[in-house]
Amino acid sequence: MRWRGRRQSDNVEDRRTSGGGAVVGGGIGVIVIAIIIGLLGGNPQQFLQQAAQQPAPAGAGGEVELTPQEIEAGEFVSTVFADTEDVWTDLFAQAGRDYKKPTLVLFKDQVNSGCGMASSGTGPFYCPADEKVYLDTSFFGQLARQLGAPGDFAQAYVVAHEVGHHVQNLLGYTDQLDQIRQKVPEVEYNKYSVRLELQADFFAGVMLHHAEKKYRIIEDGDIEEAMTAARAIGDDTLQKRSRGYVQPETFNHGTSEQRLRWFTKGLQTGDLNQGDTFQTDQL
Numbered sequence: 399m400r401w402r403g404r405r406q407s408d409n410v411e412d413r414r415t416s417g418g419g420a421v422v423g424g425g426i427g428v429i430v431i432a433i434i435i436g437l438l439g440g441n442p443q444q445f446l447q448q449a450a451q452q453p454a455p456a457g458a459g460g461e462v463e464l465t466p467q468e469i470e471a472g473e474f475v476s477t478v479f480a481d482t483e484d485v486w487t488d489l490f491a492q493a494g495r496d497y498k499k500p501t502l503v504l505f506k507d508q509v510n511s512g513c514g515m516a517s518s519g520t521g522p523f524y525c526p527a528d529e530k531v532y533l534d535t536s537f538f539g540q541l542a543r544q545l546g547a548p549g550d551f552a553q554a555y556v557v558a559h560e561v562g563h564h565v566q567n568l569l570g571y572t573d574q575l576d577q578i579r580q581k582v583p584e585v586e587y588n589k590y591s592v593r594l595e596l597q598a599d600f601f602a603g604v605m606l607h608h609a610e611k612k613y614r615i616i617e618d619g620d621i622e623e624a625m626t627a628a629r630a631i632g633d634d635t636l637q638k639r640s641r642g643y644v645q646p647e648t649f650n651h652g653t654s655e656q657r658l659r660w661f662t663k664g665l666q667t668g669d670l671n672q673g674d675t676f677q678t679d680q681l
Contacts, residue, residue: 399550400615406476407483411503411530414472415462462506471535472504478554479531481615482561485608489670490568500564501530502557509534522556524563526572531560547630549623551616555602555661556627562601566594571676593675595651596660599628600673603664611668621665628661629654656681 464472479502490497503509508517512528522533533556541556542548566572575594579587606624610616651657660681664673675681 399554399617399620400613401474401477401550401554404477404613405480405484406473407480407502409483409499409501410472410476410479411501412472413503413505413509414464414468414535468535471538474550474553475502475504475533475535475557478557479561481554481609481613482558482605484612485605486561486565489604489608493670498529498568500524500561501528503530503532505532505534506536507534522560524560524567526563526567529564529567531557531564533557533560541627541630547623547627549620549626551606551620552623552627554606554615555624558602558605559598561605562598563594565601566598571597590676592652592656593681596656596681597673597675599652599657599661600664600675601670603661603666604668604670604673605664607665607668624661624665625658628658652681 483497483499487497487499503511506518508515509532511523511525511530511532513523513525516523516532518534518536522531522537524531537556538553541552563572571594575587575590578590582590606615652660660673660675
C-alpha cells in the first residue's frame with residue numbers, strides 16, 4: 399500500500415509513551431484494595447490518599463520509548479486515519495452534511511475510554527460515547543501471526559472498519575441499535591449487531607475505494623490482503639479456531655463469507671446507497 403509522504407491526521411492521541419504500569423489514584427487494583435481495607439475495619443480513605451501521593455515505580459508511569467517499528471506503525475495508522483477524514487468529509491459534503499471527525503487513540507496494553515477500561519485483548523474498537531477509535535498497534539502482529547492476515551492494506555481495512563462505526567454513529571444507526579438492545583434478548587440483538595458490523599465492513603470498502611481514486615494507494619496484492627483479513631475475523635472462522643465448532647446464534651459480527659461480501663461490495667462500488675444492511679434479506 400502506498401502511504402508514505404502523505405498527510406497524517408492531527409486528530410491522534412498517542413498514549414503509548416505514557417507508560418502502562420500501575421495505575422495510581424483511580425486504578426481498579428487500588429480501589430479493590432481500599433474496599434478490602436474497609437471490610438477489615440481500616441480506613442480506606444487514608445489508604446487512597448497515601449496511594450495517590452506515592453510516586454510511580456520506575457518505568458510504570460514515566461515516559462516509554464517507542465521502538466522504530468512502533469513509530470512506523472503510528473505513522474501508518476495516522477496516515478490511513480487522515481485518508482478516512484478526507485474521504486468521509488467529501489462524501490458527507492456531497493450529501494449536504496458536515497463530517498465530524500473522530501479521534502484516534504493509540505495505546506499499549508490497556509486504556510481508559512469513554513466506554514470504560516479496555517485491554518489490548520479487546521482488539522481495536524470505536525467508542526460512541528467519546529467518538530474515539532482505540533487501537534493498540536500490536537494487534538497488527540496478532541492479525542498476521544495468529545489470524546494469518548498480514549500486510550498494510552489489511553491493517554488499513556481494520557482502521558477503516560472502526561471509522562465506519564463512527565460514520566454509523568453520525569448517521570444514527572448506533573442510537574437505533576442501542577434502543578433495540580434494551581427491548582430484545584441478547585440472542586435476538588445479535589442479529590442486529592451482525593448487520594451493524596457488516597455495514598461497517600461495507601463503509602470500510604467504500605472509504606478505501608475513494609482513497610484509491612484520490613491517492614492511488616493500492617499496490618499488487620493489497621486487495622488480497624484485505625480480503626484475507628475480512629475472512630480471518632468472521633465469527634465462524636474465529637469460533638472454529640478457538641472452539642473447534644460454531645454456534646451461529648452467538649454470531650455478532652457476521653460470517654467470513656458475509657464480511658468479505660460486504661467489504662468487497664463497498665470496495666468495488668464506492669456507493670453508499672448500496673450499503674443498507676438493515677433492509678436486505680441477503681446478508
